[in-house]
Amino acid sequence: MAKASTENYSFDQKHLLGLADYSREDILYVLDQAKSFREILDRPVPKIPTLRDKTIVNLFYENSTRTRLSFELAQKRMGADVVNFSASTSSTKKGESLKDTIQNISSMKIDMVVCRHESPGVPHFLTQCVDAAILNAGDGAHEHPTQALLDMFTMQQIHPSLDGKKVAIIGDISHSRVVRSNIIGLTKVGAKVVICGPKTFMPKFVEDMGAEISYNLEETLSWCDVAMALRIQLERQGKSTELFPSLREYHDLFGIKMKHLEKYPDFKIMHPGPINRGVELQSEVADSERAVILDQVTNGVAVRMAVLYLLSGGIRI
Numbered sequence: 001m002a003k004a005s006t007e008n009y010s011f012d013q014k015h016l017l018g019l020a021d022y023s024r025e026d027i028l029y030v031l032d033q034a035k036s037f038r039e040i041l042d043r044p045v046p047k048i049p050t051l052r053d054k055t056i057v058n059l060f061y062e063n064s065t066r067t068r069l070s071f072e073l074a075q076k077r078m079g080a081d082v083v084n085f086s087a088s089t090s091s092t093k094k095g096e097s098l099k100d101t102i103q104n105i106s107s108m109k110i111d112m113v114v115c116r117h118e119s120p121g122v123p124h125f126l127t128q129c130v131d132a133a134i135l136n137a138g139d140g141a142h143e144h145p146t147q148a149l150l151d152m153f154t155m156q157q158i159h160p161s162l163d164g165k166k167v168a169i170i171g172d173i174s175h176s177r178v179v180r181s182n183i184i185g186l187t188k189v190g191a192k193v194v195i196c197g198p199k200t201f202m203p204k205f206v207e208d209m210g211a212e213i214s215y216n217l218e219e220t221l222s223w224c225d226v227a228m229a230l231r232i233q234l235e236r237q238g239k240s241t242e243l244f245p246s247l248r249e250y251h252d253l254f255g256i257k258m259k260h261l262e263k264y265p266d267f268k269i270m271h272p273g274p275i276n277r278g279v280e281l282q283s284e285v286a287d288s289e290r291a292v293i294l295d296q297v298t299n300g301v302a303v304r305m306a307v308l309y310l311l312s313g314g315i316r317i
C-alpha cells in the first residue's frame, strides 16, 4: 500500500486505534492534511473522488450523533461505498459474537472499519480478526482519537502552534475517553494541559500522563488559552449522587458561566458534545461568541477525511 510522505517523513500507520500509537510527527501530519480537506468543505461542491474504490463499514455498538454522521459524511464526500451497522438492529440481538460479526462483514470485501464500542480494546481486537484498516471511533473510557485530533485542529485555528499553549479540560475525567486522547495528543505536540474537576472525578492516570491537576475552576480559567468542558456522563456512573451531591452543585463549582467570560476575556470554550446545558456550561456560554463548539463539529468532517485518506494509502490530493 502506498503511503503519503514528505521528503523527511513517511506516514506509515495502518490503523488508528489511539493517539498513544501515533508519534508527534504523525499527529502534526494528520492535522496538516486536514487543512486541505477543510478547504474542500467550503467549496460549492465539497467532493473529491479519493476513496471511490474503497468500501467502508461504520460499526457502531454505542450511540453517536457527531462521530457517526461526520465519519459517514467524510466517506461520502470522498466517494467511498459506505455501509452502516447498528448493533440494535443487527443479529447481535440474536447472540452473534463480535468476532463472527466482523468476519462476516469482512467476507463482503471491505477496506476499512470505523468502530465505536462500549468496551475498551475492541478496535485492537478487530485488527486480529480482519485485514481491513480499523479506525477507533471511541472504545469505552479508553480513547477517542479522532475527537482529540479535531479538538487539536480547532485549537490550531485559534493558535496555529500548540507548542506551549495552555489547555484546560474540565469535568468528568474518570469516565472520559476524550480526555485520555487529548492529554496524549496535546502533550505530544507540546501543549500544557491542566485537568480540572471534583476530586471524585480525578483518576490517578492524569499525572502519570503528563497533565497537571486543579480543583479550582477560577484559577484554571484565569490561566488557560482554551477551556474544554466535558460532559457529565451520568449513564456511565449510575446515579449522579454517587460522585457528587447534585448537578446543581456541580454547576456551581465547575460549570463555566457568563461571569467567567466577562472576568477572563481571552480563553475560548470547547466541548466535544453532547452538552448538558446548565451543567458543564451555562446555556448562554455554549451559544456565546467565545464558544467554538460548532467549529469543532465542522472540523470533525475534515479531520476524519484526512484520517481516512491517509489510512487508505491513497494518492495525494
Ligand code: CP
Binding pocket: 063, 064, 065, 066, 067, 068, 138, 147, 272, 273, 274
Ligand atoms: N463527541 C462525540 O463523540 O459525540 P457523539 O457521541 O455524538 O459521536
